[in-house]
Amino acid sequence: MTLHRIPYNKPYVTGNELGYIEAAINAGHLSGNGAFTKKCQNWLEETSGCRRAFLVHSGTAALELGALLLNIQPGDEVIMPSFTFVTTATAVVLRGATPIFVDIRPDTLNIDETAIENAITSRTRAIIPVHYAGIGCDMETIRAIADNHQLSVLEDAAHAICADHNGKPLGSFGNMAALSFHETKNLTCGEGGALLINDESLIERAEVLMEKGTDRTRFILGLTDKYTWRDIGSSFFCSEIEASFLWAQMEGAADLTERRLNNWQFYHDALETLEDLGCIRRPVVPASSKHNGHLYYILLQDETTRNRLLDHLNKLGINAVFHYIPLHSAPAGQKFGKVSGSIDVTNEVSSRLLRLPLWVGLTYEQQQEVLSATFEFFGQTQSNVSASNAAKLEVERAR
Numbered sequence: 001m002t003l004h005r006i007p008y009n010k011p012y013v014t015g016n017e018l019g020y021i022e023a024a025i026n027a028g029h030l031s032g033n034g035a036f037t038k039k040c041q042n043w044l045e046e047t048s049g050c051r052r053a054f055l056v057h058s059g060t061a062a063l064e065l066g067a068l069l070l071n072i073q074p075g076d077e078v079i080m081p082s083f084t085f086v087t088t089a090t091a092v093v094l095r096g097a098t099p100i101f102v103d104i105r106p107d108t109l110n111i112d113e114t115a116i117e118n119a120i121t122s123r124t125r126a127i128i129p130v131h132y133a134g135i136g137c138d139m140e141t142i143r144a145i146a147d148n149h150q151l152s153v154l155e156d157a158a159h160a161i162c163a164d165h166n167g168k169p170l171g172s173f174g175n176m177a178a179l180s181f182h183e184t185k186n187l188t189c190g191e192g193g194a195l196l197i198n199d200e201s202l203i204e205r206a207e208v209l210m211e212k213g214t215d216r217t218r219f220i221l222g223l224t225d226k227y228t229w230r231d232i233g234s235s236f237f238c239s240e241i242e243a244s245f246l247w248a249q250m251e252g253a254a255d256l257t258e259r260r261l262n263n264w265q266f267y268h269d270a271l272e273t274l275e276d277l278g279c280i281r282r283p284v285v286p287a288s289s290k291h292n293g294h295l296y297y298i299l300l301q302d303e304t305t306r307n308r309l310l311d312h313l314n315k316l317g318i319n320a321v322f323h324y325i326p327l328h329s330a331p332a333g334q335k336f337g338k339v340s341g342s343i344d345v346t347n348e349v350s351s352r353l354l355r356l357p358l359w360v361g362l363t364y365e366q367q368q369e370v371l372s373a374t375f376e377f378f379g380q381t382q383s384n385v386s387a388s389n390a391a392k393l394e395v396e397r398a399r
């Protein structure tokens, strides 16, 4: 591991995290489902409009809880993109079901909604759309297909907190949605996640599954005089230590999102020149999308160029990275999953994609360095810093 002067991610702390952890310690409640957990869940319910939010210990746990609630069984099929993080698929594979991988759209790199219908069989139970980079999938079409075929929709909204699609928060379209608070995500508590439930009929069972299969939640509310084992379940809550940390991030969410978007736009404006020259393709944000600056990627002409640019940047101490190795091409993906239809866009995009460093606190000066190195790679000089970027740099230098 080399140390990079400019890492690709750096978790941001608002400054209130330690104080809230101390408050959790003083309250004498460190396990899950305490006062901070409730604050976080309320915030998620208010900002997403979901019926109920459950704070869990990872985005992966949220997906697994979602798969349990959907009663996914061995032999069932679940449609998802291959271009995603591995646990979108493992959540389903753990239930003995088969992930059915479909291609992505070349513009947003989100699941190609026109490929979904062809992938549906009598065994299909659910669709898991992934809102890549906080840019929403075509949820209206996906919802209509799901309703037509009586399928459930579990949004993988791990990238998508504080992002909207057609004026509605991502996470509010599916029967459920999974969020992640891993340190690489927009809001973090180190490891954490949430399951947002929009489908009222799933709430009561979620309370039981969250509480290790018992009706402890009803007991605490005084709705039953003793609590007992009722169903399957597991330990899903995160601790109050994580929830208190996360609360500080939620209080700062608007500011964190704005700062991320500023960094995102700085790259986007400056890189227009390279796109015009045909060297790269920049992210496409449809008019339906109010994204959250989760990540900034560029697409290179081919894999060789992508790998050479990765090398060039990393040698200069700039930690550019790539993702995802398509799940259908991985050993376990071949064993547990199946491809439906053409998967060409997925294969092609994953070999050409490069992520630039992006985190809250990244300075415009540092971004300028990333940009200069990228321009230099293409034999271009950065004489053409856009007017808005030049103004931002000016402000930063004056600080």
Ligand SMILES: *Cc1c(COP(=O)(O)O)cnc(C)c1O
Binding pocket: 058, 059, 060, 061, 084, 085, 087, 088, 130, 156, 158, 159, 179, 180, 181, 182, 191, 192, 193
């Ligand atoms: C991060 C991520 C997850 C998993 O979240 P964890 O909190 O790391 O378990 C799932 N899906 C996607 C698309 C992600 O980016």
